[in-house]
Amino acid sequence: MANMTDGIMPARGTSAPKVAFFNDPKTRSLIFQGLALALLVFVIFTAVTNAVTNLRNQNIAGGFGFLDQTAGFGISQTPIPWSESMSYGRAFLIGLLNTLLVAIVGIFFATILGFIVGIARLSPNWVISKIAYWYVEVIRNLPLLFQILFWYLAVLASMPTPRNSHSLFGLFFANQRGITVPRPIFEPGSGYIGIALVLGIVAAFVVRSWAYKRQAATGQQFPVAASMAVLILGLPILAYLLTGRPVSFAYAEQGRFNLTGGMTLIPEFVALTVALVAYTAAFIGEIVRAGIQAVSYGQTEAGRSLGLAEGRILNLVVVPQALRVIIPPLTSQYLNLAKNSSLAVGIGYPDMVSVGGTILNQTGQAIEIIAMWMGCYLTISIVTSIFMNWYNQRIALVER
Amino acid sequence: MQKCGVFGVNVHDDGAFRVPAQDNKQTTFRVGKAATMKRIVSTLALGAALGFGTTAALAQAPSTLRNIQNKGFVQCGVTQGLAGFSMPDSAGNWTGLDVDLCRAIAAAIFNDPTKVRFSPLSAKDRFTALQSGEVDLLSRNTTWTLQRDTSLGLNFAGINYYDGQGFMVRKSLNVKSARELSGASVCVQTGTTTELNVADFFRANNLKYEPVVFASADETIKAYDSGRCDVFTTDASGLYAERVKLAKPDDHVVLPEIISKEPLGPVVRHGDDQWLDVVKWVHFAMVTAEELNITKANLDQMLQSTNPEIRRVLGVEGNGGEALGLTKDWVVRIVRHVGNYAEIFDRNVGPSTRLGISRGLNALWTKGGLQYAPPIR
Numbered sequence: 001m002a003n004m005t006d007g008i009m010p011a012r013g014t015s016a017p018k019v020a021f022f023n024d025p026k027t028r029s030l031i032f033q034g035l036a037l038a039l040l041v042f043v044i045f046t047a048v049t050n051a052v053t054n055l056r057n058q059n060i061a062g063g064f065g066f067l068d069q070t071a072g073f074g075i076s077q078t079p080i081p082w083s084e085s086m087s088y089g090r091a092f093l094i095g096l097l098n099t100l101l102v103a104i105v106g107i108f109f110a111t112i113l114g115f116i117v118g119i120a121r122l123s124p125n126w127v128i129s130k131i132a133y134w135y136v137e138v139i140r141n142l143p144l145l146f147q148i149l150f151w152y153l154a155v156l157a158s159m160p161t162p163r164n165s166h167s168l169f170g171l172f173f174a175n176q177r178g179i180t181v182p183r184p185i186f187e188p189g190s191g192y193i194g195i196a197l198v199l200g201i202v203a204a205f206v207v208r209s210w211a212y213k214r215q216a217a218t219g220q221q222f223p224v225a226a227s228m229a230v231l232i233l234g235l236p237i238l239a240y241l242l243t244g245r246p247v248s249f250a251y252a253e254q255g256r257f258n259l260t261g262g263m264t265l266i267p268e269f270v271a272l273t274v275a276l277v278a279y280t281a282a283f284i285g286e287i288v289r290a291g292i293q294a295v296s297y298g299q300t301e302a303g304r305s306l307g308l309a310e311g312r313i314l315n316l317v318v319v320p321q322a323l324r325v326i327i328p329p330l331t332s333q334y335l336n337l338a339k340n341s342s343l344a345v346g347i348g349y350p351d352m353v354s355v356g357g358t359i360l361n362q363t364g365q366a367i368e369i370i371a372m373w374m375g376c377y378l379t380i381s382i383v384t385s386i387f388m389n390w391y392n393q394r395i396a397l398v399e400r
Numbered sequence: 401m402q403k404c405g406v407f408g409v410n411v412h413d414d415g416a417f418r419v420p421a422q423d424n425k426q427t428t429f430r431v432g433k434a435a436t437m438k439r440i441v442s443t444l445a446l447g448a449a450l451g452f453g454t455t456a457a458l459a460q461a462p463s464t465l466r467n468i469q470n471k472g473f474v475q476c477g478v479t480q481g482l483a484g485f486s487m488p489d490s491a492g493n494w495t496g497l498d499v500d501l502c503r504a505i506a507a508a509i510f511n512d513p514t515k516v517r518f519s520p521l522s523a524k525d526r527f528t529a530l531q532s533g534e535v536d537l538l539s540r541n542t543t544w545t546l547q548r549d550t551s552l553g554l555n556f557a558g559i560n561y562y563d564g565q566g567f568m569v570r571k572s573l574n575v576k577s578a579r580e581l582s583g584a585s586v587c588v589q590t591g592t593t594t595e596l597n598v599a600d601f602f603r604a605n606n607l608k609y610e611p612v613v614f615a616s617a618d619e620t621i622k623a624y625d626s627g628r629c630d631v632f633t634t635d636a637s638g639l640y641a642e643r644v645k646l647a648k649p650d651d652h653v654v655l656p657e658i659i660s661k662e663p664l665g666p667v668v669r670h671g672d673d674q675w676l677d678v679v680k681w682v683h684f685a686m687v688t689a690e691e692l693n694i695t696k697a698n699l700d701q702m703l704q705s706t707n708p709e710i711r712r713v714l715g716v717e718g719n720g721g722e723a724l725g726l727t728k729d730w731v732v733r734i735v736r737h738v739g740n741y742a743e744i745f746d747r748n749v750g751p752s753t754r755l756g757i758s759r760g761l762n763a764l765w766t767k768g769g770l771q772y773a774p775p776i777r
Binding site: 055057058059060061072073074075076083084085153156157161176177255256257258260266267268345346347348350354357358360361362363364366 | 553584600603630
């Protein structure tokens with residue numbers, strides 16, 4: 001009982017003379033906050049010590065030492081080299097990379113599709129706006145896991161067996177085991193191509209900002225898009241030719257069971273990405289529509305009266321203002337997409353939850369693995385939030 | 401009894417807790433105005449006690465057997481549906497070799513084989529469910545390994561089915577041996593020894609493969625059936641059990657290689673030896689009953705037997721059952737309600753069933769198999 005009275009004792013001496021100390025709102029709130037804090041600390045303390053005791057009683061070792069042990073299981077999609085003799089830690093890292101891959105690819109395409117859907121819903125063309133309307137209403141009202149399973153089974157069911165693959169020019173193949181493309185082999189000297197690509201991108205953005213400044217100052221226009229494309233694509237191609245074509249391709253061949261030699265996108269990845277993109281795009285479409293409708297129609301009319309083309313009105317007048325409304329809810333959708341990728345476990349895509357679950361099961365380190373999952377998802381989400389908040393601030397209305 | 405936490409809540413052996421009487425309350429709070437405070441304090445104390453009561457009781461690790469006797473049923477972790485081992489029928493009744501072990505335990509404790517509740521668990525969730533106390537035992541074709549027996553905090557209570565891992569492929573692929581499988585896609589269930597064995601097998605033979613890993617047995621076999629994989633692998637018994645689920649079972653063939661030892665058996669939590677003994681000896685009792693040729697049908701005759709071994713096993717003489725924390729007639733209860741090992745084997749997976757598995761390694765030791773029970777005396 002010592003603790004409970006301790007919390008009250010000091011307050012008693014300081015209470016106002018006329019009011020009993022426990023009727024003084026200030027004292028009372030202090031007491032309650034103190035008690036709540038003590039209770040919280042006690043709950044956490046008890047839970048932790050009990051967990052430790054229980055684990056010790058059951059002879060389960062704690063800590064993260066298991067991450068160094070040999071994993072011994074295979075993983076179907078490995079962005080970095082993997083063999084069964086590597087550690088659990090690396091297996092988890094591969095799971096994390098697979099999650100990030102789906103999240104990044106998914107966010108990219110969901111944004112594009114979402115903007116198309118959102119703009120299409122506002123289209124004066126009746127057919128286009130109705131298609132977008134039904135797309136949104138159907139997709140966002142079906143559970144995501146169901147959609148993932150649908151796409152997975154649809155992909156598997158509609159594709160031929162590896163021996164009867166659909167093929168395009170004998171270079172690209174599609175079958176039940178995924179989409180196979182030639183695998184690039186980088187020989188010495190191919191590093192210059194990468195450098196050229198980076199230089200091209202930097203140069204393209206320099207040209208863009210120069211052109212904008214010039215246009216603002218003089219009104220003269222510059223073919224920005226074309227020159228950017230030339231710089232980004234042209235420089236690496238030039239480097240490729242100058243360094244003596246150091247990149248060759250390994251073409252897929254028919255093996256006994258599967259195509260061998262090429263690079264394969266596994267159907268689990270395709271199905272998961274398609275499902276996540278389709279689902280999230282439906283929500284983004286509504287967000288975009290809301291954002292555009294939040295910009296008063298007078299802005300569009302003002303653009304027309306200046307003689308701007310419809311596309312330019314959208315680009316230069318409406319969307320920049322709509323973005324201020326769009327970005328905050330869009331951030332939520334990005335976070336949802338990243339977290340929803342954990343449903344991959346339903347179709348056997350080796351994401352962080354799937355691989356982590358295997359590790360959990362093989363080692364029994366449930367608390368550690370769950371802590372790692374939470375840590376990773378939290379980090380991914382917070383980094384996304386920070387970036388989007390920064391972008392939101394950048395495009396925020398500048399008040400003069 | 402142990403003191404626990406700063407409130408000095410006493411945790412008693414039965415897992416209950418009592419907050420010490422607050423006899424100094426009058427001195428702490430002023431008389432007359434203490435009513436509100438008192439209510440708040442008692443509410444807080446109750447909240448605290450509820451919050452920690454469960455965890456504190458868990459730390460005590462109470463007797464599983466007594467716990468089961470109190471609640472009136474055995475909570476048994478089984479598969480999500482594996483024909484012959486644990487599978488619900490159309491009426492929702494669970495049947496199978498693993499299910500019958502649970503029923504035998506219930507029969508031994510309650511003299512009623514229906515006092516079991518089944519929790520279908522995926523391979524991935526099964527150990528966590530057992531560790532956390534959600535189920536009293538796993539009877540779920542689980543392979544006994546060193547790592548599971550030690551660092552998972554579990555104990556294996558015996559081997560009720562000797563198995564080994566095999567491969568199933570489509571006949572149209574014309575594969576005759578597992579060594580021809582280089583480059584194949586393999587569908588496998590996560591969290592199993594199967595997943596590790598298949599990696600070992602391909603690595604040891606220097607073959608390439610693409611693992612496609614699913615969380616449940618159903619998803620795994622469905623993906624194989626839809627053509628995602630060339631090979632489906634699991635324990636040999638499971639291959640035969642899952643093959644009947646395929647669209648065209650006759651188009652698939654089980655390869656001759658058995659690549660691992662898979663001793664399957666019931667599992668309990670580490671640290672409760674009495675419960676471990678009960679589970680272990682219920683299995684041994686069924687094997688012993690087969691050995692002594694005690695069956696459901698001849699049980700009443702056997703009770704009249706003059707053979708001292710039979711009399712001892714059936715509890716006519718001696719009190720082995722009471723030492724286990726059960727009753728004298730525990731074996732009688734098991735055989736009457738469930739049967740001996742041969743009976744449950746034949747009924748669930750034997751040659752007359754759809755699975756058609758012969759006794760093989762699971763024959764009694766006297767008939768060239770491995771099933772062997774220590775003497776009940």
